[in-house]
Amino acid sequence: MSTANAHVFDTTLADFxxxxxxxxxxxxxxxxFWATWCGPCKTLGPILDKLAGEFNGAFKVAKxxxxxxxxxxxxxxxxxxxxxxxxxxxxVLGAIPGALPEGELRKVLEQIxxxxxxxxxxxxxxxxxxxxxxxxxxxxxxxNAEPDKAELKLDLALALLRIGNTSEAEKLLDGxxxxxxxxxxxxxxxxxxxxATLLKDAPPPQVLEAAIAANPNDWRARHYLGVHQLxxxxxxxxxxxxxxxxxxxxxxxxGLGKKSLIDAFxxxxxxxxxxxxxxxxxxxxx
Numbered sequence: 535m536s537t538a539n540a541h542v543f544d545t546t547l548a549d550f551x552x553x554x555x556x557x558x559x560x561x562x563x564x565x566x567f568w569a570t571w572c573g574p575c576k577t578l579g580p581i582l583d584k585l586a587g588e589f590n591g592a593f594k595v596a597k598x599x600x601x602x603x604x605x606x607x608x609x610x611x612x613x614x615x616x617x618x619x620x621x622x623x624x625x626v627l628g629a630i631p632g633a634l635p636e637g638e639l640r641k642v643l644e645q646i647x648x649x650x651x652x653x654x655x656x657x658x659x660x661x662x663x664x665x666x667x668x669x670x671x672x673x674x675x676x677x678n679a680e681p682d683k684a685e686l687k688l689d690l691a692l693a694l695l696r697i698g699n700t701s702e703a704e705k706l707l708d709g710x711x712x713x714x715x716x717x718x719x720x721x722x723x724x725x726x727x728x729x730a731t732l733l734k735d736a737p738p739p740q741v742l743e744a745a746i747a748a749n750p751n752d753w754r755a756r757h758y759l760g761v762h763q764l765x766x767x768x769x770x771x772x773x774x775x776x777x778x779x780x781x782x783x784x785x786x787x788x789g790l791g792k793k794s795l796i797d798a799f800x801x802x803x804x805x806x807x808x809x810x811x812x813x814x815x816x817x818x819x820x
Contacts, residue, residue, distance in 0.1 A: 541586040545596040547606045554596050558621035562593040562648055565619040567612045569600050574633035575616045581636050582618075585643070590651040593643065622646055666696045684711050692723055696767075700730045725800040729761050736761065753779050753786045760794065769802045773811045780818055792819070 545553045545565070554563050566582055568575040579597075586595045600607040600615055610619050610629065618634075620627040620642070627646060634642070673690040680686060691706040704727055707720055714720060736742075736758040745755035760775030776798060779791030795815050799808045 539583050539587050539595075541589075541591050541593075542583050542595040542597065545598060546603055550606060554621055555624055557594070559624045561591065562620065562622040562646055563596050564593060565596045565598055565610075565621065567598045567600050567607055567610070567615055567617045567619070569615045572615045578616045578618075578633035581639060585636070585639060588650065589643070589648065592651045593646075593648045620646060666693060669693045670697060670699075684714055688714050688717065688719060688723075692719060695723060695726050695730070698730070698765075700727050703727065722801050722803065725797055726765065728797065729801065730765050732761050733758070733765065739763075751782055753783060753791070757787075757790060757794065760798075764798055764801060769798070769804060770807055773798055773802075773807070777811065777814055777818070780815065784818070 543553065554565060557563060564582065566575075566579060568579060582595045586593065598606055600612060610617075610626075612619075612629075614631055616631075616633055618630040620630070630642065670690065670693045673686060673693055677683070677686045677690060687706050688710060691703040694700075694703040694706070703723065707715075707723055707727075710717075710720060737745075737755075739759060739762045742755045742759040742762070745752050746759065749755075756775045756779050760772040760779075762772075763769075763775065764772035773795065776791050776794040779786060780795065782791075784791060792815065795811065799812065802808050
């Protein structure tokens with residue numbers, strides 16, 4: 535039985551050990567014993583082929599023509615066709631005579647732990663980013679439904695920081711119970727509020743960028759721009775600004791470049807990025 539499905543193949547006694555038994559150590563295999571004269575085989579075969587394609591290689595189907603491979607059929611005591619023999623981890627899990635409907639076949643796959651795999655060329659679907667204001671509104675509604683659930687208040691505080699509402703976020707953080715007050719997310723939130731406070735009288739980013747373009751050694755503009763970037767979630771750009779201050783004048787404003795880097799490390803939830811910039815900071819200092 536020829537097929538264009540990459541997860542379905544014909545097998546014989548000569549290659550059965552390698553093609554089925556050995557391969558089942560990595561991927562479950564259903565051996566479909568069939569015959570050209572068998573009516574039910576013509577029903578079962580296409581369903582198996584369809585599921586093998588749908589599951590993208592989570593299991594494979596090996597076809598055995600019993601008229602051509604009588605010795606192989608005898609080895610597995612196949613007395614009628616169609617008969618399916620399930621292999622997994624190099625072992626026979628069981629034999630299933632008859633043409634099962636698609637729903638029953640799916641149950642068999644579920645019982646042996648087979649779940650569909652993503653296609654190799656399938657790009658993961660990109661989810662549209664959530665509107666931060668909608669997140670805040672949703673969390674407010676959740677708190678109204680469960681006012682005693684402190685974890686929701688921490689989530690709301692973090693969401694409020696993303697839309698620049700630092701005053702309400704700080705009040706929520708102040709009211710958290712002791713276990714959440716010591717939470718790493720709370721520590722980051724408070725550090726973020728500290729940075730956001732610095733922007734009270736700061737020029738907008740466009741003005742700061744123009745100032746830096748005119749004078750790359752304008753450390754004040756670089757510091758403000760770095761704070762803007764950090765609060766806006768552009769962590770790497772912020773660290774680059776603070777590092778440039780440290781590189782240009784490590785003593786400026788009593789070492790504000792170094793201090794800003796260290797404080798930023800507390801805010802950024804990206805261990806690899808923080809580690810990389812810690813090394814760069816150390817290379818400049820020592």
